[in-house]
Structure formats: C-alpha cells, structure tokens
Amino acid sequence: MEIPYYPGCTLNTVARDFDLSTRRSLKRLGIELKELSQWNCCGAVFPLTPDNVMGLSAPARVLNRAEKEGDKVTTLCSFCYNVLKRTDYRLKRDREGLEIINDFNEGDYRGKVRVLHILEVLKELVGFKEVKEKVSRPLKGVKVAPYYGCMLLRPAEEVGIDDHESPTIFEDFLASLGCDVVTYPKRIDCCGAHMAMGREDMVSEMSGRILLSAHEGGAEMVVTSCPLCLYNLERSEAPLMKREPGFKAMPVLYFSQLLGLALGEDGDGLFSGKNLYDPRPLLRDKGLL
Amino acid sequence: MARIGVFVCQCGNNIASTVDTQKVAEEMKKIPGVVYTQDYKFMCSAVGQELLKKVVKEHRLDGIVVAACSPHMHEKTFRKACEAAGLNPYRCEIANIREQCSWVHHDKTKKTGTLKSTDLTRMTIERLKKNKPLKTINIPLKKKALVIGGGIAGIQAALDIAESGYEVILVEKEPSIGGHMAQLSETFPTMDCSQCILTPKMVELSMHEKVRLLTYSEVEKVEGYIGNFRVQIRKKAKSVIEDLCTGCGECIEKCPFKADSEFEVMKGHKRKVIYVPFPQAVPNIPVIDREHCPKFLKDKCGICAKVCGPKAIDYSQQDEIITEEVGAIVVATGYDLMPVESFGEYGYGRIKDVVSGLYFERLASASGPTGGEIRRPSDGKVPETVVFIQCVGSRDPKRGVPYCSKICCMYSAKHTMLYKHKVHHGQAYVFYMDIRSGGKRYDEFVRRAIEEEGAVYLRGRVSSVYERDGKVIVEGADTLSGTQVEIEADMVVLATAIVPRKGAKELAQRLGISYDTYGFYNESHPKLRPVETNTAGIFLAGTCQGPMDIPDSVAQGSAAASKVISLFSREDLVREPILAEVDERVCNACWDCYYACPYSAIEQHPLKGRDGSIVRWVARVNEGACQGCGVCVAACRSKAIDLKGYTDEQVYAAINALV
Amino acid sequence: MKVRIGKRPKGDLVDLIERISGEDPSLCYQCGNCTAGCPAAFAMDLPPHQVVRLLQIGQEDMLLSSRAMWVCVSCLQCYSRCPKGVDISKIMEALRQVTLRRGKDGIEVKGLPVDLLSQSPQQALVAGFRKLVS
Amino acid sequence: MEEKGWEPRIVAFVCNWCTYAGADLAGTSRLEYRPEVRIIKLPCTGRIDPLFIIKAFEKGADGVLVSGCHPGDCHYTSGNYHARRRWIVFRELLKFAGIDLRRVHFSWVSASEALKWRDLINEVIETVRSAGPFEAYRRLNP
C-alpha cells in the first residue's frame, strides 16, 4: 500500500531520525510512504482568528497537492498534522472560504482528502494487532512514557485522534510493541511549544512538569511524535535535574524509533546519535541492541 | 324565525353616562329575529334577574343577549337565570359594553359609546342566532388513584390520598419502596437521619388499609382519560410467594451466590442473589434476581427453596398482568445521577478514591457498608483531606447539562459537616461556582459548614484530578484570588448532575404527558399549576419534574395528592361543553389536529365495516381530555373539526355583523 | 485599584477583539476552569479567566498592557475544558494581532541566541515569529 | 369613500384569558383609547383561522389585530405558538398577495397589561389610518 506523505520542514532536517525510522518501519508493515511531489511549509500554526482565511492558503496548497495524488495524506509531525487537519476541517465546512483560497492559490481543492496522523495509519490501516504480530523483538522491560502534547488532541472535535482527556492510542500502540507503558497525568499538557523562542524559562517549567510526572510514573524514556516537543523536553532536563535532585535524565525519542527496533530494524539505522540523551545505552542494557 | 330578547344594562351610571342605552335597545329591535328589547338600571340585581326570567317565559324567548359588563363578571349569573326560566344557558350571550366600551370611551355626548355599543350588541345577536343549545357534560369518576414510583414523593402522595379515604395503588419498580432517600445518611437542613424519618412512613404506607402496594412492578399501558383511566401493570415474578413469606431472611442467609448491589452504589459491593435491597426494605419480602441465580441459568442450587420454612419460594412463578381502573394518576418516578465516566479529567472510574456524592452518603450512613465510618475505597484508610467538587456535569452545556441541579450545593455542604463530625482532624475543601442555597435556613447551613466546621470553599472549577503517591491530586482554580491551586487529597467526591430517570421518556409517552428536552416531566404551568400535567387527571410529584430536595418533593407529593382528593370529592366530573367535535364524514385522517392538540385529546379512531374490518380512520375527540382551546379547529384544513360554543359559523356571523 | 466601568463606545477595542476572535465573552460565567488547567498561567500576570472578565467589563488598557497574550502557547487546554465553549486561545490570538498590527512585538528578535536559531526545529521559529513578531 | 372624517375600522381577535382580560382591565382602570375597534373573543389565539381575517377585510375592516397570551403564558400551554406559526405564514401570504402589511398586527397582551392594550389600539389605528381605507379589497368583493 502506498500512502501520500507530507514530511513538512523538519523531517528532512533536524528530525531525520523520525522520518527514516518511520519509513523503514512502515515498509516492514507493507506500507510505502510516498512523499508528495511538491510541497510547501504548512505554516506551523493554525491561524486562530477566524476572520481571516488567507492564513490558510499555505496548508490548503498542501492539501490541494495531496488531493491530486490520493484520497488521503499522512504526516508524522504533530504540528503539521494539526494545521492540515484543522485547515481541512474548516475548508470542508466553509464553502465561501474555500473559494477564496482556491482563487488565491489558483487551486481547485475540493475537500476530498483525509488527513491522517501516522498513529492513525498504524491503528486503522495496519492495526495494532497486526503490528504486534510483526514484532520480532518485543521491547520487554522498557518503561516508556508516551507524550501526546496538544496538537494531536485539541480541539477534540476538529483533530482529536482520541479522547482528549483520557487518550489511549499511544499507550495501545506501545503496548503492541511489548513495552511497559507508563501512563502519567501530564501526558496531555503543553511542552511550551514556541516559547522555545525567547522564553526558555517557561519551556523549562512546562516541560519540566511533564518530565517529572513521567519520572514519578517510573518512566525510563519518553516518546513523542513531534520534533518541537522533543526539543523542548530534552532541553528541559538539565534545569530540572538542578531543581529536582531526585530526577535523572532520560532519553526522549520518536515513537517510530521504538517501532523500528521492535520490528527488527538494526539500531544504527534508527539512532543517528543526535539525541541529547542517547537512548542506546539503556536499550543495550535491556538487551535490545 | 328566532325569538330573541335583548337587555341593555345601564349599570347605574357606569354605562348610561356614555351610552344611550335606550337608543341601543331601540336599534336592536330592528334586527330580524329580535322580538323583545329593553334597557334597565341594574340587570345583575335580583330584580333584574327576575325581570329576565319573566320576559323569557312571557315572550317564549329562545335566546337572550345581555349588553352589560364583561362576561367574565356576570355571564354565569345570566346563564343561570336563563336556565331557571327554562332556557338553555348557552342560548344566553353577553355583549361587553362596559369594560370595553363605556369605561374606555369618555365621550359625554354619548355618540361614540352608543355607536360602538350598537355594533357590539348587533354582533352578539348575530352570533347568538347560530348558537346551539349545549349541555354540560357529566363524566363518571373512578375514585381510586394510581401512584407510580415509591420514593418519598410517591409515598407522601399515596399516604395523603389514602388518609382522605380513597383507595390508592402504588407501583414501584424495585423490590422495595423508599427511592433515593433510603440511601441517604443524614439530611439537610436539619441533619436528621434519613432512614429514621423515612422508614416509619414506608411502614405506615404498607400497612394502610386503603393502599395496595405493588413492588417489583411496572406500568405497561395506560388508556382512557381523567376519571376513567385503565392501566395495565406488570407485576414481575419475585419467585417468592408474598402471602407465605414471613420475611425471616433464612433464604438470603443461606444463598451461596452474590451479585452487584444496586443499593450500595459502591463498585463491587455485593448482595445475595435472593435479596431485599436493604435491611429496612418494605415490603420485607425477598426477590430472586433471575439474571444471576444458577437455578434459572442452569438449574443448579435450589438451596433457598430447601431452607424456606413456609415453602414460599416458587421458581415457576410467572409475571402477572394486573388491570386496574383509576380516576387519577400521580407520577413520582424520581431521578438518576449523571454517569461521570465521560469526564475523563476527574478520573471517575479510573481512580478508586474519586467517588460520587451518593457513594459518600453510603459511606457516611450508619447502616452503610462501613457502618458510617469514612474510609476511602482504595485502601480503607480514613481520608485526612477530602475535596468536594460541585457542578460536575451540571451547568456545563458542552459536556453535561446546562441547568443547575439545585440540591448539590446543599448536600456538598452537608457532606463537609458529616465528614468533619466523623473525622475531627480532617480538612474538607469544596470547589464551587456559585452557592445556591435559597430556602429556609439553607444559607445558614452552608455558612455553618464554613464558619463552624472549617470547610474551605474555593470558587472555581477543577481542571484535572490524578493520582500521585497514593494521593489524589486536584488541580483547580480559585478565581477569587485569581490563582491556580493544587490540593493533595485522600479522596474526591463529585456532586454529579441530577438527570431524569432512564426510561422517563418512554413512560411519558405511555402516559401521554409531555417532557422537556432532557426528559423531566412538564408541569402545566410553572407557577400556577406546578403539579398538574397537560393531561387532565395526571399529576406530578417530586424529582421526575426537575431537580429538587426532600422538602420540595414532599410538598409536591402533598400538593399532587390534594389535587387528586379535590377531584375525587366531586360526584362526577362536570365539564363545560366547549369542546371540539369532529365531523367524521369530512375527516380525511390527515392528523393535523392530532399533532396540534396540546392535550393529546384527539384519538385516532378506526371506522369499521360490517365485517369488522377497518374501512378508514377518523379523528375523534376525547371529551374527557379536550380543554376547548380550538387549536385543532384552525389546524384542520378539511374543516372537519369545529369547536362547540365557538363554531366557525358563530364567528363568521359576528364578523358579518360588523357593518 | 479601581476601574471605571461604563457603556462601551461602539467600535472600540473590545468589539474588535470579539470580531477578530469570533468569540463571545458574555458566555463566560467565570468558572475558572481555563485558568485551572492553563499550563502557562504561572507566567501570566492575568490568568485566562480574568482576561475574559476584563473583556466583559471593557477594560482595554488592562488587557493591552498585560503580558498574558505573549505567554499563551495556544495549547487549547482552556477551550478544551471550558464548559461554555469559550475559546480563549482565539481571544489571546486576537489580542496579539491587535497589538502586532500596532507595531508592538512580543519579543526582541535581536536578543535571541544564535544557537537557538540554528538548532531548534523550524516549528519553533515559524510559530514563534508568526505569534510574537509583527 | 375617502370622505372627510373617515375613521378606520379595526377588528381584534383576542383570546379569552389574557388579552380579553387585559382589555377589561383597561376598562376597569378607566383608560381611554380610540373607539374604532371591535373585539371578537375566542378561547385562544390558536383558534384563529386566517380565513377569519380575510372575512373581516371582506366585511369592511381596514385593519386586523390578533392578540393573545405571551409566549409561555398560554392558558392552553401552546396554543399561541400555533397561532404565531400560522401567523407568520399568513403574513407572507398577504405580502405575496400585495396587501399592505400595515393592516395586520400581531401582539401579546397579558391580563395585566391594560396600558399596553391602550397604546396598542391607538397605535394600530394610527398605522391603519396611514394606510387609508381598504378600498382595493372592497372593490374585489362588491
């Protein structure tokens, strides 16, 4: 099966690990991610002011492209997913807005594309049971805390890939890999997002709470599906260790890296070593590398 | 040709000062069919009435118009006088020339008033010509009442009716009466023990000679109308012969199997498979829960039958259908609590120490599973810090219901007191949005919780509840200080919204009463007819109508009972003959009237051929239910339905007489 | 402190905010759920529910001089939990837009460390620039 | 017929429970209003058939008023909603037929609103007067 794939800006740059590990893993599950032949930045944030549709032109162009190449499009980054999904949601309900955008883009988007996050692809198109069956190296004994953040869940009626208060899709996925899943209260809180620009103090506080909560739940590592979350979480560990002597740094990685590992990919292809806290020693300890 | 008499009243000077009554009377004489006219000083006086009677007889009149004050004043007076003179009272009409003429047109030349009075009287005469003699309707009345639901509201209604000497059937779907009140510990605002004040009433009811108590039963079908309802009641098989059972409890004691208890709201709390819901149950007769009893599932066990001395166990007992005729029905089916599993952020169902208010009642109840000791469910420890969260699901249009549940402010305050009385060193916190404690001694009660018992009230909602190190962490806001707050609690109690009974809408449809968007039953008028429904003869009591506390439920039970009693105090039902009437030859069964009628008074009636097969359907008006509003008449496009006393013909006659 | 509460002149800032955001502050009954769950409230001088409150009573100056809009991360937790469906993230966005359109920025770009610009994922920069700089 | 001293003729269809009682109260309070109105009492505005109004015009009315209980106050609980709904359709029809809508009025007057009744009648009569005699209709129906 081929699925049109929108990588977004980071997946070919800072988040190459995310891109590569996902492509490889999915191949093993019989899915080929087919990168859109042309794409542009989605804008990174969904414009929150409904009085102005022009802010939607960039993501609309991506959707338009996707519509030409299939009936669905998948993305890995939570940010891209959120923007594309909300844009699509709005355009499907706002005929007038759609016309303006099409005019401006010289496009012809008709709202026939389904935007899927890669976790949804795994759940709905592959099936976690199927994933579990394909697992050749169960990740026994690794205590993993999934981190959802905001973009996959809110607003519930527009994007929510699962219940926005008690989601389980991430946990279910990790369980299918054989991990010990840690469910912790702060997994749906915000990491600080774009406060990375100029307000590291805020990010450190916000991401710090998430990390602490995962730590209290017994986690040894945190997985995420967003390059910005990963960046914020990693960078908040050092200050957190200073504040909370009991806290020990733990690796933060993309969930696809664990998927690859479980499916039998070799570690060198999955971990480029860019992580601030390298997960490999821990995985080696567990006999998984 | 008609023989109509016209009387024009001067009302002393009230009419005569701006209307030339004599001239009006003379003008009327010119109208064909008018054979007698007169003006007179005080028509409503004894002399005036005598005059009217005399004239009717002497001139063999077949109709009377009195041009005088508003019909709301003296229509009855003059109609009675006509009746005494042997004339059908509905052949008497009033022209309102006082309130709507002489008093509002102050023209002393009398020109204006006389002209208008002439017009009004003429219109009334023409209308009268089309009037048909009508007879008041006497409907026989069955002086026996049905009460549905045996909570405190239903118990109160049934007792009041029985006390006044009328028979009552009380139908309760559970094995015991008592309703929610039986589950409560102590009750605001007086803090008396719920069981202590409820049990005597339950017993009194069951012993009352006028009361027939049908527990474990449900109303299946209701037909008929006020005074004459026919109801079918399904009495579910208890598998215990009530007449033989002595209530010794031996069977319960020996039954080896258990199922979840409905009465103890706590998850996992069990009762036996043969059971009474709670020890003080009325009647104290057990029932077998057939869904869980192996005797019924796979023909095993049978112990209860062996141990029962009086041989009261009967596994082959069948449901019984009882048909009863009653004159009035009181609906008192109570409420449910909103299931809050959907509020993921409060952790209900996930975190053991997050419980509902009703659960807390059981915890605090001396007859509850902990004997009244406050112990948290996870590990049985006495909680040192308890957080109460109000408005859970209430006043939450997005995910719950928009209305206020009315009682939770009060019972949360009560809970803090109960808690403090039992755990002296404990601390109670309450998250609230507003405190709604209107009522006698209610606000004082809440203040006592704060000032004397030391409950800390935080104004704001809670955004999330989660576990950490055996504690329940509550994150919320205190909007008064404008800050976020976090409390490390041992237990959290949710004041969940009051919602209608499951199945409330279906029961309403069976009864033909209306309900609001949620399923609470509609009263006829929120202020002036609070316990009546729009279906004559069916009354409401208690929380089936909307959230309310025990005092209100009891007041309503008594009010509904008094409505029933006043209905029963008459010989039979006398109805004004202002009723809709269907011309079955013209009716084409479009059912427009059926849907338009606010009182469900139109019935769909099959016309049968000689061989008994249905030839066609027509609308028929149920005279017991019709209130004479005429909505159906205007709704009918085939002109097949008309309103007696206000027929199309009568209205057109009045309009035609305009000029 | 005492504020003056009076009839709002037509077409003033409060109306503008309502129009840009599409939100109706009068729906808010000040339950505080937004503030309770806001992960950025610790850094705000005005917690979210008070931002809505000040809109209700037409206090433009207090709103515009507040830092709350700049530290709101658009995480939508407030909206997600608001029983009345008020989307404060949109109100915050509108406040930012109005301020940005007046040429006032939320951050000093010059002051940003170079390694941040080179190492952080693009989302941070694109989002940050769109939200905080005119 | 546009003679000097022409006064419009108004027919008011009112419900028994609210507006009729309100009109009575105007009398009891000795208020004064224009005399050109003729009241026809019905149990409920829900009883009013649009044909009544047509008929009134045919019989020489220059304007028609329909008035009943306030929403939620209907003696028969919902009759006035029916009336209201019918009224909206009927008004559209009149508009379509080219009838001056200044001639038809709908209002809610409760049993306690004597002042409202007085003002209403005066206002309706003024409005109908401004529309002039309803000659057009009468020419259609000689």
Ligand SMILES: Cc1cc2nc3c(=O)[nH]c(=O)nc-3n(C[C@H](O)[C@H](O)[C@H](O)COP(=O)(O)OP(=O)(O)OC[C@H]3O[C@@H](n4cnc5c(N)ncnc54)[C@H](O)[C@@H]3O)c2cc1C
């Ligand atoms: C946690 C909590 C604490 C409270 N504390 C207090 C307090 O301290 N003081 C106070 O005044 N109030 C208190 N209340 C409110 C009180 O419970 C109610 O006001 C009262 O119980 C209402 O009585 P009811 O008869 O209307 O309804 P219910 O008690 O609900 O009784 C209805 C009865 O009808 C039966 N029934 C339902 N449907 C049918 C059917 N179709 N056929 C036959 N039978 C049917 C039910 O089985 C039930 O027995 C509290 C409520 C809660 C939730």
Ligand SMILES: Cc1cc2nc3c(=O)[nH]c(=O)nc-3n(C[C@H](O)[C@H](O)[C@H](O)COP(=O)(O)OP(=O)(O)OC[C@H]3O[C@@H](n4cnc5c(N)ncnc54)[C@H](O)[C@@H]3O)c2cc1C
């Ligand atoms: C400003 C205001 C607004 C309100 N608005 C509303 C509203 O919108 N909706 C609502 O539902 N309620 C409203 N209410 C409440 C409402 O007024 C009362 O609920 C209601 O009037 C109470 O009626 P009552 O018969 O109990 O008492 P009252 O109206 O006080 O009647 C008592 C009667 O008894 C007579 N009386 C007193 N003593 C004696 C005696 N010794 N002998 C003989 N006769 C005596 C009095 O003269 C009086 O006529 C409002 C109240 C106020 C103050």
Ligand code: SF4
């Ligand atoms: S009948 Fe009416 S108008 Fe005549 S005297 Fe009596 S009160 Fe007055």
Ligand code: SF4
């Ligand atoms: S059924 Fe028999 S054993 Fe059980 S309570 Fe009744 S009499 Fe006792």
Ligand code: SF4
């Ligand atoms: S037959 Fe059923 S009810 Fe009786 S003792 Fe056995 S399990 Fe209990």
Ligand code: SF4
């Ligand atoms: S009674 Fe109090 S707690 Fe209950 S819904 Fe109303 S305001 Fe909320």
Ligand code: SF4
């Ligand atoms: S006293 Fe009156 S105004 Fe004050 S809270 Fe009570 S009901 Fe409301």
Ligand code: SF4
């Ligand atoms: S007159 Fe009114 S109550 Fe009677 S049948 Fe017609 S609509 Fe129903």
Ligand code: SF4
């Ligand atoms: S959560 Fe909604 S209603 Fe509550 S204070 Fe915030 S904006 Fe207002």
Ligand code: SF4
């Ligand atoms: S969107 Fe802004 S105001 Fe709302 S919760 Fe997130 S940070 Fe707070």
